[in-house]
Amino acid sequence: MPEVTTPMADCFPLAHFERALEGFQPPTEAFDPQGAWVNAYDVWECSQGSRKIGVVRIERTPLEARRARLDVGFRKGAAGGVLRAEMSFECRTDTLATPIRWQAQTAVHDPQDAAIEDTRLSETGEVGERALRVKVGGTVVQTPLPELFTVDWSLFDAVQRLPGEALEPLAFTLVDRLNQQMKPGQRLAFRSAPTIELGGKRIWREEKRTLERGAVYRPVSAREGATVTRLRAYDQTGRGLVPIVYWVDERGRLLFVLSGLIGYVLNLEAQP
Numbered sequence: 001m002p003e004v005t006t007p008m009a010d011c012f013p014l015a016h017f018e019r020a021l022e023g024f025q026p027p028t029e030a031f032d033p034q035g036a037w038v039n040a041y042d043v044w045e046c047s048q049g050s051r052k053i054g055v056v057r058i059e060r061t062p063l064e065a066r067r068a069r070l071d072v073g074f075r076k077g078a079a080g081g082v083l084r085a086e087m088s089f090e091c092r093t094d095t096l097a098t099p100i101r102w103q104a105q106t107a108v109h110d111p112q113d114a115a116i117e118d119t120r121l122s123e124t125g126e127v128g129e130r131a132l133r134v135k136v137g138g139t140v141v142q143t144p145l146p147e148l149f150t151v152d153w154s155l156f157d158a159v160q161r162l163p164g165e166a167l168e169p170l171a172f173t174l175v176d177r178l179n180q181q182m183k184p185g186q187r188l189a190f191r192s193a194p195t196i197e198l199g200g201k202r203i204w205r206e207e208k209r210t211l212e213r214g215a216v217y218r219p220v221s222a223r224e225g226a227t228v229t230r231l232r233a234y235d236q237t238g239r240g241l242v243p244i245v246y247w248v249d250e251r252g253r254l255l256f257v258l259s260g261l262i263g264y265v266l267n268l269e270a271q272p
Contacts, residue, residue: 004195005195005196005197005228006194006195006196006197007196007197007221007223008021008196008197008198008223008226009202009221011194011196013245013258014196014198014247014256014258016046016258017044017046017050017256017258017263017265018202019046019049019050020042020044020046020050020052020263020265021198021199021256021265022199022200022201022202023199023200023201023225024198024199024265024266025199025227025268026198026199026227026229026249026255027249027251027253027266027268030251031251031252031253032252033157033160033161033251033252033253034062034093034161035060035062036059036060036061036062037059037060037253038057038058038059038060039057039058039156039253039254039266040055040056040057040058040266040267041055041056041057041058041257041264041265041266041267042054042055042264042265042267043055043056043076043262043263043264044262044263044264044265045261045262046261046262046263047261053076053077054074054075054076054077054083055074055075055267056072056073056074056075056264057072057073058070058071058072058153058156058157059071059072060157062093063090066092066093066094067090067091067092067093067100068090068091068093068097068157069088069089069090069091070087070088070089070091070097070153070154070156070157071087071088072085072086072087072088072089072153073085073086073087074086074087078108079108080108080110080116081108081109081110081111081116082108082109082113083106083107083108083109084106084107084108084109084115085104085105085106086104086105086106087102087103087104087105087153087177088102088103088104089101089102089151089153089154090102091154091157093161094158095158095161095162095170096148096149096150096154096155096158096170096172096188097150097154097155097157097158098127098148098149098150098154099125099127099150099151099154099175100126100127101124101125101126101127102123102124102125102151102177103122103123103124103125104122104123104124104177105120105121105122105123106119106120106121106123107119107120107121121136121137122136122137123135123136123137123177125175125177127145128145129145130144130145131143131144131145132144132145132146132149132175134175134177143182146172146173146182146184148170148171148172148173149172149173149174149175149182150172150174150175151174151175151176151177152174152176152177155188155236155246156254156257159188159234159246159248159254160248160252160253160254161252162190162232162234162248164190164193164232165190165193166190167188167189167190167234169187169188169189169190170187170188170189171185171186171187172186172187172188173185173186174186174238174240174241176240181240183238183239183240183241184238184239185238185239186236186237186238186239186241187235187236187237187238188234188235188236189234189235189237190232190233190234190235191233191234191235191245192232192233193230193231193232193233194230194231194233195228195229195230195231196228196229196231197223197226197227197228198226198227198228198229198231199223199225199226199227200223200224200225200226200227201223201224201225202221202222202223202224203221203222203223203224204219204220204221204222205219205220205222206218206219206220207219207220229249230249230250231247231248231249231250231255232247232248232249232250233245233246233247233248234246234248241259242259242260243259243260244257244258244259245257245258245259253266254266
């Protein structure tokens, strides 16, 4: 029995980000989510229109003792300039890429790309035996250690190594960096494994319907140059956030992260 292919326009929330995905071509090269890799994403805002507002680059380096380092560079338009962040996380290679320690520096840069002094912020985090110690600027906060927890950028790594529909839903706490907030009650679960007509360009064609006398024509939406792609989707839901959908291809590479009006779209031209 042939596999059912779903038009992108019929697959929420991909349809909402149609403009951001126009012309997207899925990667064809080999990919090992357990190994060393670099993923670069364009950050899109899709409300009344669609516009690119930033970029993010994530590099994974395997370490000894079932650990890996994630180096994250983030740039996004902000009032009066551009918000820049450089972050590094040492994580376990478990199902949530649980962080062990991290450091982050953020600042808003002016149009000449100079950091605005009053916007500089530095953060470090470290996991102890019973507590999570986070230092933001000169403020240190110690929080009892949740049983299962992670940070947002770790999930960009973790979902690439999940087993699809075999995944048992994961309940965890999200550590919201730079806000010093714990968001318990998070849930990461398998959603579906659709085959999608991905990318290409939306066009309109006339469909003819023959009547008893004569015929009528109606416009029908189609995609030109789309690539049929098998995906796996995971949902993250929980307190204090808009639901997030992670879209992974069959090789395990994370293609899209879509949440409300904001989406991260893999940019193949920015790959090393």
